[in-house]
Amino acid sequence: MPVHNTSLPGYTRSQLALRNGQDRDEIWCAYEGIIYDLSTSRLWRNGKHYEHWAGQDLTDELVGAPHSNGVFDRFAAVGKLI
Template identity: 70%
Template sequence: MDSILPNYTKAQLALRNGQDRPEIWVAYQGKIYDMSHSRLWKNGKHYEHWAGQDLSDELKDAPHTAQVFEKYQAIGILI
């Protein structure tokens, strides 16, 4: 299934930060998720985290598990 998802670079992901463009994307474990409709990601910020980044290394400090990403659709692969 992942093979049908488009590939995006870190530079392309960085533009989807809720500031430069309206999209709010984050990456986790190689997949990119669209958080644009999440009330928890208003203006591209979620507590001390910013959209447009790979959050894989930051999850260990979060009060939730990786299961939170199951609520969102993966829209791309981070290359």
């Protein structure tokens, strides 16, 4: 389960959307209010992973994924969605 760190900086949905791997090099996604940096993942090149796009909240989309939310444990938490 991701650790919710209250000392993380806050980012709006608009700010998160800029970190989509296209407008900037950063590839970020949010899950349960925490924003993760997925830039190091080869599966997220160019900000896309199967039918999912970076720069958005993936909380509702994870329901249909073939993996658990533990996948986010591999990535650094860089902020919280405000």
